Amino acid sequence: MTGGKTPFLWTLFSAGGTLAALLFPVHLFLSGLAFPLGWLEAPSHDSLLNLVQHPLTRLYLFFLISLPLFHWAHRFRYTLYDGLKLKHLTTLIAVLCYGCALIGTVVTAYTLWNVP
């Protein structure tokens, strides 16, 4: 990775970290715990689809999924360097991490574009 890309990648990391910090706990608590365990009543398919059909919701979901993926890519890259001492695999790790985030972003955009 060259120095020129770092500020841009750091901005993605930072924006994704902020979105994940503000929004992930409530989403994860509801969809991963409260709804499956029956603590709260889950929204029906139709009402959720209705919500997702709104352009603002789609924009929201795009950033909600893609930016935290880039947050992960940036942070996990350094976790591998420092934690597992894999500094010699710099390029491979960077390509894999950001590549995965990019694929996730493309799939998200494609899915949101094709919401019926």
Added chain:
Amino acid sequence: MSAEAHYTRYHPQWYRRRVSVWWWLQSWRYTKFVLRELTSVFVAFFAVITLWQLRALVDGPQAYTQFVRGLKSSPLVAVHGVAFLFVLFHSISWFHLAPKAMVMRLRGKRVPDWVIVGLNYFAWLIASGTIAWLLLRG
């Protein structure tokens, strides 16, 4: 006769302590640092789950019902429980790092750290409340 003169190059050998891969277990401060770094794995996990849910939703009621049924399996609930703790840790550590990452000034005076941290918690509350309301109003 040997053909060429043979030189031994000077190899400086500096003293380096070998660091174990488990260096971060030696002190709670290091452990906390590594746990904080690992929160990103759970952040990515939930981003992927959300994307998967979105795809199931778009694929129709049948695919969505199947996805929702999958979420009820105990291994996945357990993973979500652990992920929830890590994501909470991410939020809290992120909010407390915010004033250190970005120093804000108001009329030439530095805004105190606790104000920025407080604003972050306030935004968290508002955002969580709004999302819960949108998803629970039926």
